[in-house]
Amino acid sequence: MSVLVFVEGLNGEIKNSSLEAASYGSQVASTLGTTATAVAIGDINETALAKLGEQGISKVLFDADTRLKQFVAEAYVAVIAAAAQKENAKVLVFSNTGIGATVGSKLAVRLNGSLATNVTALPETESGAFTVTRSVFSGKAFANVELSSDIKIIAVKKNAIDINNNSGNTATVENFSASLADADFAVAPKETVMQDTEGGILLPEAERVVSGGRGLKGPENWHLVEDLAKALGAATACSKPVSDLDWRPHYEHVGQTGITISPNLYIAIGISGAIQHLAGVNSSKVIVVINKDPEAPFFKAADYGIVGDAFEIIPKLIEAAKALDK
């Protein structure tokens, strides 16, 4: 038996969220007295895969089938199921991305396994039961969940697990291919449109996020948010009213009905902090709130706060950020 980790690529490299999943998987493997194997699909460079040794992965099964460059759920499920069978995997670890949670849910049915998504901590096995902690109620609570099937499937929430760094360790990379039928590609995307990320950082993967609300008064002022983000190496985000008003695209909307993020640093500017907004960001490690209204509810959830005019404060922050040694 072994632990199998699915790693996702981005521009040929491995996503940080997958490095976290790999670190999680290798720690589970050492608890269970076994090894962790990774399975990688599509367009990822082999040097990056070998470096997964630093996260504690001993072997990588790599399916470089060019048809798998883009995500196709059925085909990915087939490859990972074949890898799980080859490795006799009893624990499967994913990052809790759209891809990870989708493939994990399908495999839970196909492999008759127990699935927990949004997992925030390593499993506990001492009592004989296998339990994990997951985030529930939109970040307002945790549940300790017992996974009772023989096969356990875990999707790890972003930024909940530290990345192992056993510098210099390398994993062996083996070519792997599963037999795929045409039917596995029946629901392939017709077209994929990527947002303009020129110089920008993918929001769900970002370690730092600068977010703007209606307090910024209009899309013409967004250069302030963008400049501060750039100075801090952060991604940009926005509140729901801002995306509803079309000042910013929907994929930047964080909150209850937008995307959920959990960066190390979240800076909210001109956002009052409605409970729906907090639901999307309350797992952030450090929250900074900048608002001209001292009564803004967001201050209650913040670690640092500044009451004042965003248009005066942001340039000072940009200046201070630029002065930092990198």
Place this chain on the structure above:
Amino acid sequence: MKILVCISNVPDTTSKINFTADNKSFDKNGVQYVINPWDEYALTRAIELKEAKGGAVTVLNVGEADTEPNIRKALAIGADDAIRVNAHPKDAYFVAQQIAAIAKENSYDIILMGKESIDYNGFQVHNMVGELLSIPAITPAFKLDMLDDTTVRLEREIEGGKEIVEVKIPFVASAQQPMSEPRIPNMRGIMTARTKPLKVVEPVSAEAKTSIAAYSKPEKKGGVKMIDPENAGELITLLRNEAKVL
């Protein structure tokens, strides 16, 4: 077009989340339940499709009798009939099996639901239903349009962009903003909802594969440190030296 919309009964977003003294169950005391906000996008889009193309919208909930006010609300918003599977929704796999059983009996063209519930945040049920029925699951979708009587075009959110997918019925899709603009029931809707059929059926035998042993709450924040706006740059120093996030 026969559309099944699965709805979940969840604590209102603004609810205080508390647990019973032994931390083993959610404390329902004083909690207002609503239709899961993400499910509302699915419900409204289904009703819009019916209004444009004809057909019927059935609402399905897996839950005990106390979910019926929200099932009636879905009928008041415009669904034609409803089914309640009379069971406590033990886990995602249990719920997915109940939905799949109902779907097998009634052969729906489209099965819709929200991308996740705001209480357990699983993002699991739609993919499991697709897998159980061996039909595609397109998830999470923010746009859904009929191209002809059997082909549907969906736009699906992916990290860093979107995918456009065309799929033949039957299929499952999960909804998120801005698939539709959720509606508030009007007086006529509320009146007619009272007499629309709400069928209660017993669950099929299905095993749950996970169980919640205990709940806990995150540690409270240490309080906010306020910084003088005149010296706003001080924030950056604190973020580096004290919070160590820069």
